[in-house]
Amino acid sequence: MSSLSPPAKKLWWKEPIHKSELLWISLVFVWGLVMTFMMPYWHVVGKQNLGTDTYKTTPKAFQAATEAFVEKYEVRKEGPRNYPVVAPPAGGDVYLIARLWDWWPIVELKKGETYRFHLSSLDWQHGFSLQPANINIQVVPNYEHVFNLTPNETGEYSVICNEYCGVGHHLMIGKIHVVD
Amino acid sequence: MATTTFRTCPDTGLKFFNSTENLLKANAVAAVVFLLVGGLHGLLVGMTRWQAVHLLGAEDFYMVLTAHGLNVLIFWIIFFEIAVLYFASSVLLGCRLATPKWAWAGFALMVIGAVMNNVVVLQGNASVMMTSYAPMEAPPLFYLSLILFAVGALIGCFVFFGTLVVAKNDKTYEGSVPLVTFGAITAAIIAVFTIVSGAIILIPTLLWSLGLVGEIDALAYRLIWWAFGHSSQQINVSAHVAVWYAIAAILFGAKPLSEKVSRTAFLMYILFLQIASAHHLLVDPGVSSNFKMFNTSYAMYLAVMASMVHGLTVPGSIEAAQRARGHSAGLFTWLRKAPWGNPTFSGMFISLVGFGFLGGITGVVMGAEQINLLVHNTLYVPGHFHATVVVGTTLAFMALTYWLVPVLFRREIVMKGLAKWQPYLFGLGMSGVSLFLMGAGTLGVPRRHWDIGFAATGGITHDFPAAAYTMLALNGLSVIVAVIGGAAFCVIIVGSLLFGRKLGDQKMSEQWIADPVTDEEYSANGGSAFAIPGTVVLAMVFFVSFALYYFINWKYLAETWGIS
């Protein structure tokens, strides 16, 4: 009688379990509890927990909100595309548009300050990938995702798109500056 | 029903109902064809990712990547799984197949869907990746082809369930179904949920692409699509675990250490494996952290526990059988004396180790809600699933095929020397692919991305570390090794079907299926065979690796920006 045939004992449920199996089952069960505990534990003590505040919006409304944000806090233009660099006050809101195929505008943040990001797409799905900080967040059209980011190093960061968005996907790159 | 005839295989004693046999052959051949097509696309993908080679242009790359994913992840795997379902029901239970006509209709739909899909994708207007995330739009025929394929597969599942009823009514077995059949039941149940979810989302999307529905909600699409896209990979897990148990029985005559433990582990799959579709939504807006934590943990990791139990009981049952047959010295004599030159064994064992160490650990670690922030949509993700679906599922299916071809087609395997090395080539090449993609992903390299050098952005660039480019080059080399291994498999199997020495009704000189280990053999030496110390040591090595890697990633996470 092998695994290819019906069990030899008709009432196999009553057969005793071998010690080595029991030991392993107990160990992996406890390990499962540890891993189950880690996620809520990190919500309490960890500093990296992506907020899930979300609002339904429209591309038009989100674009208007972002344009107002740029108008208010623009400090200069920059780069080959002459994009506005926007420096919001510490603790303030940041609006960032994902669209085919760029991120708009360029944002300048202060190290150690917390900003309230508003992220949405004007067309298809995109992927907010902040490098080299390695923070990756899905961007979905018609939904405004609101969460806080606190930069812990100064430097020039790239925002790469890591959700496939058509033939120009690899052209989609933006910038976030972090200054002292 | 005039044609209820059975053939008894002279080598294995298995009874083949004639319709079952023909359907097994048809599904297996279709599977290998799509593996070949998809594998060659994979070669082009790997050669383009290698930045120094950068073989294809952007448009071709995205088209070929779409075709690669669909052919290997869906068509190859599901055709083979339908064959596994029919084998585990009609053949293992020794009964006729329920409604062979429906089974053929299902097969025809699957072939039409798969061919149509390839035609649509290779015309170039449907480069939307396997996920086809709305509101990115593909031509209606793209969605229709997937729906046809899925309906065909669903028919196959119901033929399987019907066959279970036939066997029960005809009393072709006593007591409970074999463990391997139970694993196939698990796969079929997950397949039903998978396909129904696919229908719920793809049918409205088809109507939307035809202009009959106004809008597809992008978040709802993601949620439901992943119930289809991720669960379909859970069909694979259940099916290849069943294949591991089958191969342990075929080569060693092994019985499960405990029917109760192995079946309960499958029950945890049935109840909880599918909710891990939430792995893909961990950095999405809109769904709460409670939803993410509960679902990504497969309900407190009960389904992970199940995989770790199978990971112990499959090699454990082999160890027990080997010890009962006299290989009882030391910790690992049973493993050293295993038939490492037999591709059915080496393929199965590499599948087991690769699935556990490379695919399993990384999957659970990146499935922790917060750790996912580090790797979501990077090359880490394809790195992970090349270990689960390719080293794990595909290699397990290849291993079984070496055994199945002589049984089913009554032809000897050709090029046995090459066959001996094939699982090593494929397994090691693909493990390299997995490792190097994960390495690049850890460095932030995005998936599905044509040019991480950003040459065409007009001067806005990002400098990935040199190590990322090295990883992609090493990935390219590994792809070549793996494709040689995969092509060798296709050549050996097709060659055997066409040119293998005909076996007819003659028994082969080699014993093709091991005699089941008897209770007397197991209980010789005071029943110590079941102590399985070697497997326990291997399991502990696995556990320590898992725990270390898990906590290293939390530490790594703690170093990035604050996010709340």
Add this chain to the structure above:
Amino acid sequence: MSDQDQADSGEVPMMQKLLDNPFLLLFLGVASPALLYLVWGLAEIFTIPVR
């Protein structure tokens, strides 16, 4: 061997009855993820407030 005797006679335990019933398992295997994942997830998505 009393274990063996026990394993060969008597009432079929409830858990074994469940595991021997593929259609009940099919129901559970579809209902469980449908409720825990699909219904829960859709309920959250459809109650997202409008800005």
